[in-house]
Amino acid sequence: MPAHWRWFNWIWGSLNRFIRTLLGLLCVPRYPVPAQQLWKQTPVHILLAEDDLKMADYITSGLAEHGHNVEHVADGRDALSFCLYNTPDLAILDRMMPGMDGLSVLKALRAARKDIPVIFLSAMGDVDDRVEGLAAGGDDYLVKPFHFSELLARMAATTRRQKDQSEVTxxxxxxxxxxxxxxxxxxxxxxxxxxxxxxxxxxxxxxxxxxxxxxxxxxxxxxxxxxxxxxxxxxxxxxxxxxxxxxxxxxxxxxxxxxxxxxxxxxx
Missing domain, CATH: 1.10.10.10 (Winged helix-like DNA-binding domain superfamily/Winged helix DNA-binding domain)
Incomplete structure:
Protein backbone atom coordinates (compact mmCIF):
# COMPACT_ATOMS: atom_id res chain seq x y z
CA MET A 1 0.00 0.00 0.00
CA PRO A 2 1.38 3.43 -0.91
CA ALA A 3 2.69 5.44 2.01
CA HIS A 4 0.11 8.21 1.55
CA TRP A 5 -2.76 5.65 1.88
CA ARG A 6 -1.29 4.29 5.10
CA TRP A 7 -1.09 7.85 6.39
CA PHE A 8 -4.72 8.48 5.38
CA ASN A 9 -5.96 5.28 7.10
CA TRP A 10 -4.11 6.19 10.28
CA ILE A 11 -5.67 9.65 10.35
CA TRP A 12 -9.14 8.22 9.59
CA GLY A 13 -8.83 5.61 12.37
CA SER A 14 -7.67 8.19 14.88
CA LEU A 15 -10.55 10.49 13.94
CA ASN A 16 -13.07 7.65 14.39
CA ARG A 17 -11.69 6.83 17.82
CA PHE A 18 -11.89 10.50 18.83
CA ILE A 19 -15.51 10.78 17.65
CA ARG A 20 -16.54 7.61 19.51
CA THR A 21 -14.86 8.84 22.70
CA LEU A 22 -16.54 12.25 22.39
CA LEU A 23 -19.97 10.69 21.86
CA GLY A 24 -19.42 8.45 24.85
CA LEU A 25 -18.64 11.42 27.06
CA LEU A 26 -21.69 13.32 25.82
CA CYS A 27 -23.91 10.38 26.67
CA VAL A 28 -22.76 10.17 30.29
CA PRO A 29 -25.48 11.51 32.64
CA ARG A 30 -24.80 15.01 33.86
CA TYR A 31 -25.08 13.92 37.50
CA PRO A 32 -23.73 10.35 37.55
CA VAL A 33 -24.43 8.14 40.53
CA PRO A 34 -23.56 4.46 40.91
CA ALA A 35 -26.21 2.34 39.19
CA GLN A 36 -26.86 0.27 42.31
CA GLN A 37 -27.84 3.46 44.18
CA LEU A 38 -30.38 4.79 41.68
CA TRP A 39 -33.24 2.65 42.89
CA LYS A 40 -32.48 3.58 46.51
CA GLN A 41 -33.09 7.29 46.00
CA THR A 42 -36.50 7.99 47.57
CA PRO A 43 -37.89 11.34 46.33
CA VAL A 44 -37.87 13.98 49.07
CA HIS A 45 -38.94 17.63 49.42
CA ILE A 46 -35.82 19.77 49.77
CA LEU A 47 -35.14 23.41 50.59
CA LEU A 48 -31.93 24.66 48.96
CA ALA A 49 -30.60 27.96 50.31
CA GLU A 50 -27.73 29.04 48.05
CA ASP A 51 -26.95 32.56 46.81
CA ASP A 52 -24.54 31.40 44.08
CA LEU A 53 -27.04 31.04 41.24
CA LYS A 54 -24.79 28.82 39.10
CA MET A 55 -24.23 26.46 42.01
CA ALA A 56 -27.94 26.56 42.85
CA ASP A 57 -28.88 25.68 39.27
CA TYR A 58 -26.37 22.82 39.25
CA ILE A 59 -27.75 21.35 42.48
CA THR A 60 -31.42 21.98 41.69
CA SER A 61 -31.17 20.43 38.23
CA GLY A 62 -29.24 17.44 39.52
CA LEU A 63 -31.70 16.76 42.34
CA ALA A 64 -34.64 17.13 39.96
CA GLU A 65 -33.05 14.58 37.62
CA HIS A 66 -33.06 12.15 40.54
CA GLY A 67 -36.74 12.76 41.25
CA HIS A 68 -36.47 15.19 44.16
CA ASN A 69 -38.70 18.26 44.64
CA VAL A 70 -36.52 21.31 45.28
CA GLU A 71 -37.45 24.79 46.52
CA HIS A 72 -34.65 27.33 46.02
CA VAL A 73 -34.08 30.57 47.92
CA ALA A 74 -31.02 32.82 47.78
CA ASP A 75 -31.42 34.63 51.10
CA GLY A 76 -31.04 33.30 54.64
CA ARG A 77 -34.14 35.09 55.90
CA ASP A 78 -36.22 33.50 53.14
CA ALA A 79 -34.79 30.10 54.09
CA LEU A 80 -35.81 30.57 57.72
CA SER A 81 -39.28 31.78 56.79
CA PHE A 82 -39.83 28.83 54.45
CA CYS A 83 -38.77 26.27 57.06
CA LEU A 84 -40.87 27.85 59.80
CA TYR A 85 -44.05 27.68 57.76
CA ASN A 86 -43.35 24.51 55.80
CA THR A 87 -41.90 21.11 56.59
CA PRO A 88 -39.31 20.08 54.00
CA ASP A 89 -37.76 16.66 54.41
CA LEU A 90 -34.30 18.22 54.23
CA ALA A 91 -32.68 21.66 54.15
CA ILE A 92 -29.40 22.26 52.33
CA LEU A 93 -27.90 25.52 53.59
CA ASP A 94 -24.94 27.51 52.34
CA ARG A 95 -22.89 28.87 55.25
CA MET A 96 -22.48 32.35 53.77
CA MET A 97 -25.67 34.02 52.46
CA PRO A 98 -27.07 37.56 52.37
CA GLY A 99 -29.63 38.54 54.97
CA MET A 100 -28.80 35.74 57.39
CA ASP A 101 -25.97 33.22 57.29
CA GLY A 102 -26.66 29.49 57.29
CA LEU A 103 -25.44 28.98 60.85
CA SER A 104 -27.86 31.61 62.16
CA VAL A 105 -30.69 30.05 60.17
CA LEU A 106 -30.00 26.67 61.75
CA LYS A 107 -29.81 28.08 65.28
CA ALA A 108 -33.12 29.88 64.78
CA LEU A 109 -34.73 26.67 63.52
CA ARG A 110 -33.49 24.67 66.49
CA ALA A 111 -34.64 27.41 68.88
CA ALA A 112 -38.10 27.12 67.30
CA ARG A 113 -38.02 23.33 67.86
CA LYS A 114 -37.83 22.65 64.14
CA ASP A 115 -35.99 19.35 63.74
CA ILE A 116 -35.62 19.54 59.95
CA PRO A 117 -32.43 17.69 58.91
CA VAL A 118 -29.79 20.17 57.73
CA ILE A 119 -26.76 19.67 55.50
CA PHE A 120 -24.31 22.55 55.25
CA LEU A 121 -22.59 23.37 51.96
CA SER A 122 -19.61 25.65 52.30
CA ALA A 123 -16.20 26.59 51.00
CA MET A 124 -15.28 27.03 54.68
CA GLY A 125 -13.71 23.62 55.16
CA ASP A 126 -11.46 24.02 58.19
CA VAL A 127 -12.00 21.60 61.05
CA ASP A 128 -13.22 24.42 63.32
CA ASP A 129 -15.80 25.47 60.71
CA ARG A 130 -17.12 21.94 60.34
CA VAL A 131 -17.25 21.39 64.09
CA GLU A 132 -19.10 24.69 64.55
CA GLY A 133 -21.74 23.67 62.01
CA LEU A 134 -22.26 20.24 63.54
CA ALA A 135 -22.25 21.54 67.13
CA ALA A 136 -25.00 24.01 66.22
CA GLY A 137 -27.24 21.09 65.29
CA GLY A 138 -26.30 20.44 61.67
CA ASP A 139 -26.61 16.84 60.52
CA ASP A 140 -23.78 16.92 57.98
CA TYR A 141 -21.24 19.30 56.46
CA LEU A 142 -20.10 19.07 52.83
CA VAL A 143 -17.18 21.18 51.65
CA LYS A 144 -17.20 22.77 48.18
CA PRO A 145 -16.27 21.67 45.60
CA PHE A 146 -17.91 18.27 45.92
CA HIS A 147 -18.90 15.36 43.72
CA PHE A 148 -22.65 15.21 43.15
CA SER A 149 -22.87 11.52 44.03
CA GLU A 150 -21.40 12.36 47.45
CA LEU A 151 -24.19 14.87 48.05
CA LEU A 152 -26.76 12.22 47.14
CA ALA A 153 -25.15 9.70 49.47
CA ARG A 154 -25.05 12.15 52.37
CA MET A 155 -28.68 13.12 51.73
CA ALA A 156 -29.72 9.48 51.84
CA ALA A 157 -27.82 8.88 55.08
CA THR A 158 -29.21 12.02 56.74
CA THR A 159 -32.84 11.35 55.85
CA ARG A 160 -32.44 7.70 56.86
CA ARG A 161 -31.15 8.71 60.31
CA GLN A 162 -34.02 11.17 60.71
CA LYS A 163 -36.55 8.48 59.81
CA ASP A 164 -35.00 6.07 62.28
CA GLN A 165 -35.09 8.69 65.06
CA SER A 166 -38.68 9.74 64.32
CA GLU A 167 -39.81 6.15 64.78
CA VAL A 168 -38.26 5.92 68.26
CA THR A 169 -40.84 6.27 71.04
Whole structure:
Protein backbone atom coordinates (compact mmCIF):
# COMPACT_ATOMS: atom_id res chain seq x y z
CA MET A 1 0.00 0.00 0.00
CA PRO A 2 1.38 3.43 -0.91
CA ALA A 3 2.69 5.44 2.01
CA HIS A 4 0.11 8.21 1.55
CA TRP A 5 -2.76 5.65 1.88
CA ARG A 6 -1.29 4.29 5.10
CA TRP A 7 -1.09 7.85 6.39
CA PHE A 8 -4.72 8.48 5.38
CA ASN A 9 -5.96 5.28 7.10
CA TRP A 10 -4.11 6.19 10.28
CA ILE A 11 -5.67 9.65 10.35
CA TRP A 12 -9.14 8.22 9.59
CA GLY A 13 -8.83 5.61 12.37
CA SER A 14 -7.67 8.19 14.88
CA LEU A 15 -10.55 10.49 13.94
CA ASN A 16 -13.07 7.65 14.39
CA ARG A 17 -11.69 6.83 17.82
CA PHE A 18 -11.89 10.50 18.83
CA ILE A 19 -15.51 10.78 17.65
CA ARG A 20 -16.54 7.61 19.51
CA THR A 21 -14.86 8.84 22.70
CA LEU A 22 -16.54 12.25 22.39
CA LEU A 23 -19.97 10.69 21.86
CA GLY A 24 -19.42 8.45 24.85
CA LEU A 25 -18.64 11.42 27.06
CA LEU A 26 -21.69 13.32 25.82
CA CYS A 27 -23.91 10.38 26.67
CA VAL A 28 -22.76 10.17 30.29
CA PRO A 29 -25.48 11.51 32.64
CA ARG A 30 -24.80 15.01 33.86
CA TYR A 31 -25.08 13.92 37.50
CA PRO A 32 -23.73 10.35 37.55
CA VAL A 33 -24.43 8.14 40.53
CA PRO A 34 -23.56 4.46 40.91
CA ALA A 35 -26.21 2.34 39.19
CA GLN A 36 -26.86 0.27 42.31
CA GLN A 37 -27.84 3.46 44.18
CA LEU A 38 -30.38 4.79 41.68
CA TRP A 39 -33.24 2.65 42.89
CA LYS A 40 -32.48 3.58 46.51
CA GLN A 41 -33.09 7.29 46.00
CA THR A 42 -36.50 7.99 47.57
CA PRO A 43 -37.89 11.34 46.33
CA VAL A 44 -37.87 13.98 49.07
CA HIS A 45 -38.94 17.63 49.42
CA ILE A 46 -35.82 19.77 49.77
CA LEU A 47 -35.14 23.41 50.59
CA LEU A 48 -31.93 24.66 48.96
CA ALA A 49 -30.60 27.96 50.31
CA GLU A 50 -27.73 29.04 48.05
CA ASP A 51 -26.95 32.56 46.81
CA ASP A 52 -24.54 31.40 44.08
CA LEU A 53 -27.04 31.04 41.24
CA LYS A 54 -24.79 28.82 39.10
CA MET A 55 -24.23 26.46 42.01
CA ALA A 56 -27.94 26.56 42.85
CA ASP A 57 -28.88 25.68 39.27
CA TYR A 58 -26.37 22.82 39.25
CA ILE A 59 -27.75 21.35 42.48
CA THR A 60 -31.42 21.98 41.69
CA SER A 61 -31.17 20.43 38.23
CA GLY A 62 -29.24 17.44 39.52
CA LEU A 63 -31.70 16.76 42.34
CA ALA A 64 -34.64 17.13 39.96
CA GLU A 65 -33.05 14.58 37.62
CA HIS A 66 -33.06 12.15 40.54
CA GLY A 67 -36.74 12.76 41.25
CA HIS A 68 -36.47 15.19 44.16
CA ASN A 69 -38.70 18.26 44.64
CA VAL A 70 -36.52 21.31 45.28
CA GLU A 71 -37.45 24.79 46.52
CA HIS A 72 -34.65 27.33 46.02
CA VAL A 73 -34.08 30.57 47.92
CA ALA A 74 -31.02 32.82 47.78
CA ASP A 75 -31.42 34.63 51.10
CA GLY A 76 -31.04 33.30 54.64
CA ARG A 77 -34.14 35.09 55.90
CA ASP A 78 -36.22 33.50 53.14
CA ALA A 79 -34.79 30.10 54.09
CA LEU A 80 -35.81 30.57 57.72
CA SER A 81 -39.28 31.78 56.79
CA PHE A 82 -39.83 28.83 54.45
CA CYS A 83 -38.77 26.27 57.06
CA LEU A 84 -40.87 27.85 59.80
CA TYR A 85 -44.05 27.68 57.76
CA ASN A 86 -43.35 24.51 55.80
CA THR A 87 -41.90 21.11 56.59
CA PRO A 88 -39.31 20.08 54.00
CA ASP A 89 -37.76 16.66 54.41
CA LEU A 90 -34.30 18.22 54.23
CA ALA A 91 -32.68 21.66 54.15
CA ILE A 92 -29.40 22.26 52.33
CA LEU A 93 -27.90 25.52 53.59
CA ASP A 94 -24.94 27.51 52.34
CA ARG A 95 -22.89 28.87 55.25
CA MET A 96 -22.48 32.35 53.77
CA MET A 97 -25.67 34.02 52.46
CA PRO A 98 -27.07 37.56 52.37
CA GLY A 99 -29.63 38.54 54.97
CA MET A 100 -28.80 35.74 57.39
CA ASP A 101 -25.97 33.22 57.29
CA GLY A 102 -26.66 29.49 57.29
CA LEU A 103 -25.44 28.98 60.85
CA SER A 104 -27.86 31.61 62.16
CA VAL A 105 -30.69 30.05 60.17
CA LEU A 106 -30.00 26.67 61.75
CA LYS A 107 -29.81 28.08 65.28
CA ALA A 108 -33.12 29.88 64.78
CA LEU A 109 -34.73 26.67 63.52
CA ARG A 110 -33.49 24.67 66.49
CA ALA A 111 -34.64 27.41 68.88
CA ALA A 112 -38.10 27.12 67.30
CA ARG A 113 -38.02 23.33 67.86
CA LYS A 114 -37.83 22.65 64.14
CA ASP A 115 -35.99 19.35 63.74
CA ILE A 116 -35.62 19.54 59.95
CA PRO A 117 -32.43 17.69 58.91
CA VAL A 118 -29.79 20.17 57.73
CA ILE A 119 -26.76 19.67 55.50
CA PHE A 120 -24.31 22.55 55.25
CA LEU A 121 -22.59 23.37 51.96
CA SER A 122 -19.61 25.65 52.30
CA ALA A 123 -16.20 26.59 51.00
CA MET A 124 -15.28 27.03 54.68
CA GLY A 125 -13.71 23.62 55.16
CA ASP A 126 -11.46 24.02 58.19
CA VAL A 127 -12.00 21.60 61.05
CA ASP A 128 -13.22 24.42 63.32
CA ASP A 129 -15.80 25.47 60.71
CA ARG A 130 -17.12 21.94 60.34
CA VAL A 131 -17.25 21.39 64.09
CA GLU A 132 -19.10 24.69 64.55
CA GLY A 133 -21.74 23.67 62.01
CA LEU A 134 -22.26 20.24 63.54
CA ALA A 135 -22.25 21.54 67.13
CA ALA A 136 -25.00 24.01 66.22
CA GLY A 137 -27.24 21.09 65.29
CA GLY A 138 -26.30 20.44 61.67
CA ASP A 139 -26.61 16.84 60.52
CA ASP A 140 -23.78 16.92 57.98
CA TYR A 141 -21.24 19.30 56.46
CA LEU A 142 -20.10 19.07 52.83
CA VAL A 143 -17.18 21.18 51.65
CA LYS A 144 -17.20 22.77 48.18
CA PRO A 145 -16.27 21.67 45.60
CA PHE A 146 -17.91 18.27 45.92
CA HIS A 147 -18.90 15.36 43.72
CA PHE A 148 -22.65 15.21 43.15
CA SER A 149 -22.87 11.52 44.03
CA GLU A 150 -21.40 12.36 47.45
CA LEU A 151 -24.19 14.87 48.05
CA LEU A 152 -26.76 12.22 47.14
CA ALA A 153 -25.15 9.70 49.47
CA ARG A 154 -25.05 12.15 52.37
CA MET A 155 -28.68 13.12 51.73
CA ALA A 156 -29.72 9.48 51.84
CA ALA A 157 -27.82 8.88 55.08
CA THR A 158 -29.21 12.02 56.74
CA THR A 159 -32.84 11.35 55.85
CA ARG A 160 -32.44 7.70 56.86
CA ARG A 161 -31.15 8.71 60.31
CA GLN A 162 -34.02 11.17 60.71
CA LYS A 163 -36.55 8.48 59.81
CA ASP A 164 -35.00 6.07 62.28
CA GLN A 165 -35.09 8.69 65.06
CA SER A 166 -38.68 9.74 64.32
CA GLU A 167 -39.81 6.15 64.78
CA VAL A 168 -38.26 5.92 68.26
CA THR A 169 -40.84 6.27 71.04
CA UNK A 170 -38.62 5.46 74.01
CA UNK A 171 -34.96 5.53 75.03
CA UNK A 172 -33.26 3.06 77.36
CA UNK A 173 -29.87 3.19 79.06
CA UNK A 174 -29.14 0.29 81.41
CA UNK A 175 -32.31 0.10 83.57
CA UNK A 176 -33.48 3.66 82.92
CA UNK A 177 -36.25 4.19 80.34
CA UNK A 178 -37.53 7.50 78.98
CA UNK A 179 -40.93 7.45 77.22
CA UNK A 180 -40.91 10.19 74.57
CA UNK A 181 -44.68 10.07 74.07
CA UNK A 182 -45.82 10.32 77.68
CA UNK A 183 -42.69 12.28 78.69
CA UNK A 184 -42.13 10.08 81.72
CA UNK A 185 -39.08 8.24 83.07
CA UNK A 186 -38.89 4.93 84.88
CA UNK A 187 -36.10 3.04 86.60
CA UNK A 188 -36.42 -0.40 88.19
CA UNK A 189 -40.19 -0.08 88.11
CA UNK A 190 -40.16 3.32 89.82
CA UNK A 191 -41.78 6.21 87.95
CA UNK A 192 -39.61 9.33 88.08
CA UNK A 193 -41.31 12.72 87.91
CA UNK A 194 -39.41 15.18 85.72
CA UNK A 195 -39.84 18.88 85.13
CA UNK A 196 -39.85 20.08 81.51
CA UNK A 197 -36.16 21.10 81.40
CA UNK A 198 -35.14 17.96 83.28
CA UNK A 199 -36.90 15.85 80.66
CA UNK A 200 -35.21 17.73 77.79
CA UNK A 201 -31.85 17.44 79.52
CA UNK A 202 -32.25 13.70 80.07
CA UNK A 203 -33.39 13.18 76.46
CA UNK A 204 -30.24 14.84 75.09
CA UNK A 205 -28.04 12.75 77.39
CA UNK A 206 -29.83 9.50 76.54
CA UNK A 207 -29.72 10.15 72.78
CA UNK A 208 -25.97 10.55 73.21
CA UNK A 209 -25.53 7.69 75.69
CA UNK A 210 -21.90 6.72 76.21
CA UNK A 211 -20.64 9.92 74.58
CA UNK A 212 -19.43 13.15 76.14
CA UNK A 213 -22.04 15.92 76.05
CA UNK A 214 -20.49 19.32 76.69
CA UNK A 215 -21.99 22.15 78.69
CA UNK A 216 -22.20 24.23 75.52
CA UNK A 217 -24.18 21.53 73.74
CA UNK A 218 -26.66 21.36 76.63
CA UNK A 219 -27.05 25.14 76.69
CA UNK A 220 -27.80 25.16 72.96
CA UNK A 221 -30.13 22.16 72.83
CA UNK A 222 -32.02 22.55 76.11
CA UNK A 223 -31.96 26.29 76.79
CA UNK A 224 -31.39 27.58 73.23
CA UNK A 225 -28.43 29.71 74.31
CA UNK A 226 -25.99 30.43 71.50
CA UNK A 227 -23.39 31.64 73.97
CA UNK A 228 -22.12 30.66 77.41
CA UNK A 229 -23.92 32.87 79.94
CA UNK A 230 -22.45 33.45 83.37
CA UNK A 231 -24.87 31.08 85.06
CA UNK A 232 -24.88 27.70 86.76
CA UNK A 233 -28.17 26.65 85.16
CA UNK A 234 -26.64 23.49 83.66
CA UNK A 235 -24.94 22.44 86.87
CA UNK A 236 -28.11 23.10 88.88
CA UNK A 237 -30.30 20.98 86.62
CA UNK A 238 -27.70 18.21 86.41
CA UNK A 239 -27.66 18.08 90.20
CA UNK A 240 -31.47 17.86 90.35
CA UNK A 241 -31.56 15.23 87.63
CA UNK A 242 -28.89 13.14 89.35
CA UNK A 243 -30.88 13.28 92.59
CA UNK A 244 -33.85 11.75 90.77
CA UNK A 245 -32.29 9.14 88.49
CA UNK A 246 -29.18 8.12 90.48
CA UNK A 247 -29.32 8.71 94.23
CA UNK A 248 -32.25 6.36 95.01
CA UNK A 249 -30.50 3.54 93.13
CA UNK A 250 -27.33 1.50 93.54
CA UNK A 251 -25.74 2.05 90.12
CA UNK A 252 -24.96 5.64 89.03
CA UNK A 253 -25.68 6.45 85.38
CA UNK A 254 -24.99 10.18 85.10
CA UNK A 255 -21.26 10.92 85.22
CA UNK A 256 -19.44 14.26 85.33
CA UNK A 257 -16.23 14.36 83.29
CA UNK A 258 -13.91 17.03 84.64
CA UNK A 259 -13.30 19.87 82.15
CA UNK A 260 -15.21 17.94 79.47
CA UNK A 261 -18.91 17.63 80.23
CA UNK A 262 -21.29 14.83 81.11
CA UNK A 263 -21.96 11.29 80.01
CA UNK A 264 -24.86 8.92 80.68
CA UNK A 265 -24.02 5.23 80.64
CA UNK A 266 -24.35 2.00 82.59
CA UNK A 267 -21.59 0.00 84.29
CA UNK A 268 -18.45 -0.56 82.20
Missing amino acids: SLTVHDLTLDLLTRTAERQGTVIELQSKEFSLLEVLMRNAGRVVTRTMLLERVWNFNFEPGTTVVETHISRLRAKIDKPFDVPLLHTLRNSGYSLHGPR
